[in-house]
Amino acid sequence: MESGLISVDRWRNGSQAYFLTHMHSDHTRGLSGDWSQAPLYCSRTTASLFPSRFPGFDLSLLRVVPLSSWTSLSLRSPSSGSTVRLHFMAIDAHHCPGSVMFLFRGDFGCFLYTGDFRWDADAADEARNTLVDAINESPVDILYLDNTYCNPIYSFPSRQVAANLVADIIAAHPSHDIIIAVDSLGKEDLLVHVSRILNIKIWVWPERLRTMHLLGFQDIFTTDTSLTRVRAVPRYSFSIRTLEGLNTMCPTIGIMPSGLPWVKRPFKGDDKLSGSFLTASMKNETISAQKELQAAAVHKFHDYMYSVHYSDHSCYEEIAEFIKLVRPKSMKGIVVSSSSYVDPLYYFGRICGANQPPQVLLMRPDTAEEFRAVRIKSYSGSDKTRALAKGKKRKRDSHSSLKRNKKRARIQVKCAKIVEVD
DNA sequence: GCGATCAGCT
């Protein structure tokens, strides 16, 4: 698509329509209360969060997009001045409340931008039907994919299973206080599940309670600590040190619903597209394999601390299922900043058909390697500066500009390398 | 001075 038409989760000047997939801060960086560029399209739930997240935001700029139905929009081509007709649809992404994928259609072709998404077998039924119908009408030319866990080493259970594991841990500690780490948006379903299973309210901090009410949870959550032994606390206030402090007052365990460890499955080189582990869904695996996966999803890494792999991103098998369903002609990963970036074409390029030259399949991982190598190299080059900065309290003096210039240079080196290998 | 951005931490 021509540039200067639309932006998705990007907020620089110059587009005629802006799309927001969900209200996480890494997708809203650049948005603020005084933003006034152009209409902003998002789901109803995301729209409802704007007044509290961006005080002063001009709400008349918001356009609520219904789920699973087409909307049309006329834009103006910056180059030719002619009218560009754009059709788009929001599809539930099951990442966090209000999260959607956007499917775009026009003379330019058909694009699917997933944003962050979790393709849980049970969660995504309606989204799957919507997607299948839309793709049958016209195939996807380019899939922009949440490739966070696009690597066979990333295997973990559905959120339903993970939520039961959390409930099991709590039930096994009947006289303990429980704290569960959460962020400002997401993992509500986990808390609701725990609440239902244990028939207990969940404490949240005041701002989080306001968010819960906006999301339509009216009775389950409370800010009164006397009503419950289970508290959801901000993840940044959650640490072993905190837990040790709490345990001097009252026996307390902490549950971190994400994080280590991974179930690492050995990579089989000849297994890329037709191998059993790729096509196996949870329900087809043996009971013992499921047990193994679940056991690995819980990790007690301290007397008071458990981690459970409860993820709002799709695991590798789910990404595979998704790509096989969409069958895009081509695709690109959205997550490129990660040091373990893997281009989805590396594992799934062949699903996209014959129009992917083999060197493309191999180039991207090399690029990532190059990227990593350059980073490491340039960091080691500034070790002295960093040691100095650590030893002393950083101050605004002549060293600052020196460090800054070094930082700049480092970025330029990276860019030069990327340009070179791209 | 203030918002934006970065580094560090978890």
Place this chain on the structure above:
DNA sequence: CACAGCTGATCGC
């Protein structure tokens, strides 16, 4: 080892 998001320092207007 990922991500998300905080804090505090620094940048730049």
